[in-house]
Amino acid sequence: SAVISQKPSRDICQRGTSLTIQCQVDSQVTMMFWYRQQPGQSLTLIATANQGSEATYESGFVIDKFPISRPNLTFSTLTVSNMSPEDSSIYLCSVEDGGQSGTEAFFGQGTRLTVV
Amino acid sequence: LAKTTQPISMDSYEGQEVNITCSHNNIATNDYITWYQQFPSQGPRFIIQGYKTKVTNEVASLFIPADRKSSTLSLPRVSLSDTAVYYCLVGRMDSSYKLIFGSGTRLLVRP
Numbered sequence: 001s002a003v004i005s006q007k008p009s010r011d012i013c014q015r016g017t018s019l020t021i022q023c024q025v026d027s028q029v030t031m032m033f034w035y036r037q038q039p040g041q042s043l044t045l046i047a048t049a050n051q052g053s054e055a056t057y058e059s060g061f062v063i064d065k066f067p068i069s070r071p072n073l074t075f076s077t078l079t080v081s082n083m084s085p086e087d088s089s090i091y092l093c094s095v096e097d098g099g100q101s102g103t104e105a106f107f108g109q110g111t112r113l114t115v116v
Numbered sequence: 117l118a119k120t121t122q123p124i125s126m127d128s129y130e131g132q133e134v135n136i137t138c139s140h141n142n143i144a145t146n147d148y149i150t151w152y153q154q155f156p157s158q159g160p161r162f163i164i165q166g167y168k169t170k171v172t173n174e175v176a177s178l179f180i181p182a183d184r185k186s187s188t189l190s191l192p193r194v195s196l197s198d199t200a201v202y203y204c205l206v207g208r209m210d211s212s213y214k215l216i217f218g219s220g221t222r223l224l225v226r227p
Binding site: 004033035042044045092094096104105107108 | 150152157158159161162165201203213214215216217218219220
């Protein structure tokens with residue numbers, strides 16, 4: 001199993017500014033995943049972060065808006081750039097690791113972002 | 117990637133058994149079926165995973181018919197604390213495999 005710590009847990013930011021979210025895992029993992037969950041909605045995958053290479057972004061998400069760093073096998077950051085109220089969401093990082101019955105995903109508690 | 121379809125919401129009462137069915141007509145041979153539970157203000161949490169027939173753990177049972185085009189999550193004797201959103205996902209059991217979440221089923225358990 002994996003334990004994930006995410007910081008900050010919540011923030012209120014002014015439009016036009018940027019926020020960097022940190023994700024720390026207690027074990028080394030190859031891939032880390034970043035999701036966005038808009039109010040009342042399901043999770044949407046933003047990108048996959050692989051150590052030593054650029055992140056792979058899903059359709060509708062671009063590096064300029066959501067730059068990601070992956071400096072080592074236990075840590076990643078997601079930056080939400082030039083924020084607007086539409087970016088108000090919960091942002092979650094996730095890893096997949098061996099669990100009780102195979103490979104399962106483990107999630108951080110999320111970062112609740114409000115843009116005003 | 118196999119798409120999943122679930123009921124948007126379900127209501128139940130404490131002590132009842134709840135069955136949530138998920139449709140995944142395009143499931144691939146290598147795909148497993150996994151269910152996650154999400155409480156408000158928390159990340160999703162793994163419940164159960166299976167490939168075929170029946171899987172049971174201390175929390176739930178998962179029923180998968182022979183054609184694997186659907187699956188049913190069974191929660192025995194639900195309590196108020198089981199009120200959550202339940203997501204059905206299909207995909208390879210591979211740590212590099214990205215998970216695509218569907219809309220999920222919002223379960224409300226009433227007293």
